[in-house]
Amino acid sequence: xxxxxxxxxxxxxxxxxxxxxxxxxxxxxxxxxxxxxxxxxxxxxxxxxxxxxxxxxxxxxxxxxxxxxxxxxxxxxxxxxxxxxxxxxxxxxxxxxxxxxxxxxxxxxxxxxxxxxxxxxxxxxxxxxxxxxxxxxxxxxxxxxxxxxxxxxxxxxxxxxxxxxxxxxxxxxxxxxxxxxxxxxxxxxxxxxxxxxxxxxxxxxxxxxxxxxxxxxxxxxxxxxxxxxxxxxxxxxxxxxxxxxxxxxxxxxxxxxxxxxxxxxxxxxxxxxxxxxxxxxxxxxxxxxxxxxxxxxxxxxxxxxx
Amino acid sequence: xxxxxxxxxxxxxxxxxxxxxxxxxxxxxxxxxxxxxxxxxxxxxxxxxxxxxxxxxxxxxxxxxxxxxxxxxxxxxxxxxxxxxxxxxxxxxxxxxxxxxxxxxxxxxxxxxxxxxxxxxxxxxxxxxxxxxxxxxxxxxxxxxxxxxxxxxxxxxxxxxxxxxxxxxxxxxxxxxxxxxxxxxxxxxxxxxxxxxxxxxxxxxxxxxxxxxxxxxxxxxxxxxxxxxxxxxxxxxxxxxxxxxxxxxxxxxxxxxxxxxxxxxxxxxxxxxxxxxxxxxxxxxxxxxxxxxxxxxxxxxxxxxxxxxxxxxxxxxxxxxxxxxxxxxxxxxxx
Numbered sequence: 001x002x003x004x005x006x007x008x009x010x011x012x013x014x015x016x017x018x019x020x021x022x023x024x025x026x027x028x029x030x031x032x033x034x035x036x037x038x039x040x041x042x043x044x045x046x047x048x049x050x051x052x053x054x055x056x057x058x059x060x061x062x063x064x065x066x067x068x069x070x071x072x073x074x075x076x077x078x079x080x081x082x083x084x085x086x087x088x089x090x091x092x093x094x095x096x097x098x099x100x101x102x103x104x105x106x107x108x109x110x111x112x113x114x115x116x117x118x119x120x121x122x123x124x125x126x127x128x129x130x131x132x133x134x135x136x137x138x139x140x141x142x143x144x145x146x147x148x149x150x151x152x153x154x155x156x157x158x159x160x161x162x163x164x165x166x167x168x169x170x171x172x173x174x175x176x177x178x179x180x181x182x183x184x185x186x187x188x189x190x191x192x193x194x195x196x197x198x199x200x201x202x203x204x205x206x207x208x209x210x211x212x213x214x215x216x217x218x219x220x221x222x223x224x225x226x227x228x229x230x231x232x233x234x235x236x237x238x239x240x241x242x243x244x245x246x247x248x249x250x251x252x253x254x255x256x257x258x259x260x261x262x263x264x265x266x267x268x269x270x271x272x273x274x275x276x277x278x279x280x281x282x283x284x285x286x287x288x289x290x291x292x293x294x295x296x297x298x299x300x301x302x303x304x305x306x
Numbered sequence: 307x308x309x310x311x312x313x314x315x316x317x318x319x320x321x322x323x324x325x326x327x328x329x330x331x332x333x334x335x336x337x338x339x340x341x342x343x344x345x346x347x348x349x350x351x352x353x354x355x356x357x358x359x360x361x362x363x364x365x366x367x368x369x370x371x372x373x374x375x376x377x378x379x380x381x382x383x384x385x386x387x388x389x390x391x392x393x394x395x396x397x398x399x400x401x402x403x404x405x406x407x408x409x410x411x412x413x414x415x416x417x418x419x420x421x422x423x424x425x426x427x428x429x430x431x432x433x434x435x436x437x438x439x440x441x442x443x444x445x446x447x448x449x450x451x452x453x454x455x456x457x458x459x460x461x462x463x464x465x466x467x468x469x470x471x472x473x474x475x476x477x478x479x480x481x482x483x484x485x486x487x488x489x490x491x492x493x494x495x496x497x498x499x500x501x502x503x504x505x506x507x508x509x510x511x512x513x514x515x516x517x518x519x520x521x522x523x524x525x526x527x528x529x530x531x532x533x534x535x536x537x538x539x540x541x542x543x544x545x546x547x548x549x550x551x552x553x554x555x556x557x558x559x560x561x562x563x564x565x566x567x568x569x570x571x572x573x574x575x576x577x578x579x580x581x582x583x584x585x586x587x588x589x590x591x592x593x594x595x596x597x598x599x600x601x602x603x604x605x606x607x608x609x610x611x612x613x614x615x616x617x618x619x620x621x622x623x624x625x626x627x628x629x630x631x632x633x634x635x636x637x638x639x640x641x
Contacts, residue, residue, distance in 0.1 A: 026457075134324060137624065139616030141579040142597055146333055146609055149601045237466050241583055244468045245598060264472065271476050278469035286464035293460075 020298040027294020030287035037284055041093030050084045052091040053252050076276060080266065088259060089276060096236055096255040096281070099170055100288075103235035106174025108181055108228045112220070115185025116212055120193055129186070132179050140176045144238065147172045148247045162253045169242060169249070173235050181227040188220045222299035229292035233285045240281050256281045311629055318621050325617045326377075330370050333610050373610065376401045381411050405605040413596055413608065414615070420489070421592035425581045428512045432519030433570060439520070440527025440566075444535060445554060455524060462521020467580060471514045471587035478510060485510050489590040511588045519577060526569045530562040564634045571627040575620040 022028060063082075070077045076085035118128035148168060156164040192198065193216065201211050240257025242248040249258045256277040263273030348356070364372075380398045387393060400409040443455040479487040486507050495501050534540065535558055543553045582594030589595075593612060600608035 026460075134321065134328075137321060137325060137617060137620050138328065139575075139579060139613055139620060141582060142609075142613040142616055143329070143332065145582075145598070145601050146613065150333070150604070233464065237464075240466055241468065244466075244583065245586060247601075260469070260472075267472060267476060268480055271480070274469075274472050274476070278466075278472065282461075282465040282469055285466070286460060289460055289464050 017298045021294050024294035024297055026290045027297075030290035030294070033283060034287040034291065037093065037280070037287070038097070041090050041097060044090040045087070045094075048087060048090065050087040052083060052087040052254075055081050055083060077270070077272065079262070079273065085273065085276070088254060089256075089280065092254045092256045092259045092277065093280060093284075095166075095249065095253065096239065096257065097284070099166070099173070099239045099255065100232040100236040100284075102170045103173040103177070103239070104228050104231035106171060107178040107231050107235070108224060109178075110174065111178035111181025111227065112185050112217075112224055114178065115182040116189055116216060116220070118182070119186040119189025120208070120212060120216065125186075128182075132182050135176070135179050138176070141238075141241070144172055144176060144242060145245065145247055148242055152247075161250055165249050165253070169239060173238050177231060177234060177238070181224065181231070184223045184227055185220050188223055189216055192216055192219055226292055226296045226299065229288060229295055233288040233292070236281065236285055236288075307632055310632060314625055314628060318625055322618065322621055323374075325621070326374065326614050327370065329613050329617065330373065330610055331366070333606055333613075334366055334369070372399075373401065373607070377611065377614070384409075384411070401607050401611055403600070403605055403608045405600060405603050405608065410608050410611045414593060414612065417591060417593045417596045420590055421578070421581055421585070421594065424489075424508060424511050424584070424590060424592065425515065425577055427508060428515030429519055429574065429577055431512060432516040433523055435516060436520040436523035437527055437566075440524040441531055441554070441559060441562075443524070444528045444531030444562075447532065452528075455528070459521040459525050462517055467514050467518055467583050468587055470517065471510070471584060474510050474514060475587070487588070489588045511584050511590060514587070515577065515580065515584055518580065519573065522573065523566065523570060527562065527566050530565050531558060534558045534562045564631065567634060568627040568631045571623050571630060575616065575623050578616060578619060 066078065066080055066082045074084045074086065076089060078084055079088070114128050114132065118125045118132075151168055152165060155168045158164065159167060198211060198215055201215050206214075239248060239255060240260070243255055243257030244261050246261060248261070249255050251258065251262060254262070259277040260274055260281070263270065263277065267274050376399065380400055383398070384400060401411065402408070403410050403413060406413070439455050439458070443452040446452055475487050478484045484506075487510075489507050489511065490503075493500060493504055493507070495504050540553060540558060543557050544550075548557075578594075581592065582597060584590070585592045585594040586598065593615075597609065597612045599605075600612065
């Protein structure tokens with residue numbers, strides 16, 4: 001009799017993470033939903049080739065094209081200037097998602113740098129954490145509003161209205177939302193730097209730079225990943241709040257928040273112009289938050305494998 | 307505990323000073339100043355006089371220190387005078403809004419009651435909704451109620467308030483016509499009829515804010531309850547033969563509320579920030595609306611003062627949360 005021992009194929013840690021992630025039903029549903037939304041805004045414009053900023057130059061024709069109800073030519077109708085709403089939704093979604101991604105990258109870069117430095121070098125720990133506390137005590141929404149309001153004109157004259165507004169808003173959101181990531185990373189680094197593998201690296205003469213880049217950073221990847229996911233959601237919300245208060249993107253370069261803001265004036269007669277962008281923002285943020293939740297569970301080795 | 311409180315109070319002062327400097331400089335160094343809004347047709351000497359009258363020709367540091375003095379010394383004096391009929395202020399220069407040429411604190415005094423009624427009611431209701439949901443979700447972990455509660459909380463902080471607000475207006479004001487869409491600030495509550503009106507106009511904004519707050523607090527309550535339900539003292543209480551009701555609502559709940567209370571205190575200043583958006587949706591003439599209005603016309607003293615008041619609120623409630631935590635939890639010893 002021969003024992004047939006099934007030898008499991010060796011697989012990477014990410015395989016386990018993915019297996020655990022699939023257990024989380026909400027996160028899987030959210031992932032599917034988010035991918036659908038991403039396909040809608042990224043692939044959509046390649047199929048639906050109407051210029052979102054096209055306004056009929058002939059005035060009589062333009063007036064005939066205003067505020068049309070949904071039809072085959074314009075599945076979501078047209079707005080008060082006769083622009084196709086479906087095309088505008090796709091275009092706005094691209095910018096909303098881009099703002100979320102880039103602002104998150106800015107925030108995570110600042111947060112991880114400060115967190116690693118504070119955790120690794122105890123000499124500057126106190127100073128950096130004081131800075132973090134200071135930022136946490138700032139009234140962020142009013143300051144964001146002030147920054148965007150006061151700097152938007154001068155930035156727009158240097159970089160052009162589109163790129164200028166984009167960079168200003170992305171940087172403003174990034175600079176005001178790195179604190180959570182920094183705190184989490186610092187906590188992890190404080191624990192990691194006492195571990196044996198760091199001692200081993202140090203004893204073979206690795207310089208601090210190498211220890212941080214090769215040994216510490218890969219190990220703080222999980223909390224950073226979770227913070228990054230949740231950061232995208234927060235950044236999209238913040239941008240849409242700015243747009244809603246009239247301090248966001250210009251109307252020819254709309255985000256979902258800006259589209260919603262533009263729809264408010266006609267909410268009684270054309271409620272769908274508020275509902276569609278609002279729904280898009282809510283679903284995106286909801287699915288990103290759910291994915292973050294699932295990732296947190298999947299990346300936590302105490303939960304994984306249970 | 308007393309030494310901790312005093313030490314904590316003392317460290318709050320440099321924090322506040324630093325924040326005030328950051329706010330002042332950020333607003334001041336911005337290129338879009340009100341001076342650029344003076345029409346070019348105004349002759350240079352008159353332009354100079356206008357700037358002088360606003361006090362904007364002084365160096366930054368002089369204006370900063372003057373503003374600090376006005377904020378921390380002159381304005382409290384005026385407040386004291388108004389309350390007790392004394393004359394400490396003696397006509398000292400107050401912080402004047404460039405837009406309306408009245409003292410900024412007078413504007414804040416007019417706007418604050420509206421914000422406080424709406425925000426205060428919403429926060430209280432939010433907490434009252436959140437606690438039972440959190441408690442029951444934890445008690446029946448992974449039940450359908452818990453799943454629904456999780457979804458409710460996720461939706462609560464994912465759906466932006468300006469969307470829920472407008473959706474509620476659309477459904478309940480436009481379609482059903484139950485509630486007014488615009489908040490009437492002049493309404494005085496004198497009798498039952500006006501009280502009913504007040505309740506009706508507060509219903510929608512309070513709902514929006516309360517749902518948003520309840521989402522976060524219910525999560526904290528749930529996780530704190532879960533942590534305590536697994537403790538040894540719960541088993542002891544059950545072994546003694548206490549009823550489930552007493553075990554959960556007396557033993558577990560009391561211990562679970564310690565972190566929740568601090569979260570509630572920490573959340574209050576953020577609610578004031580969130581009220582900026584809600585005030586915009588329902589056209590409430592509150593302090594957030596004043597801030598937005600001042601930002602749009604570059605009324606620097608008003609913007610600086612209101613923003614700094616928000617900062618004072620945040621630092622103050624952080625302090626309160628820390629002290630509350632130490633008082634409620636005997637295991638925490640700061641010294």
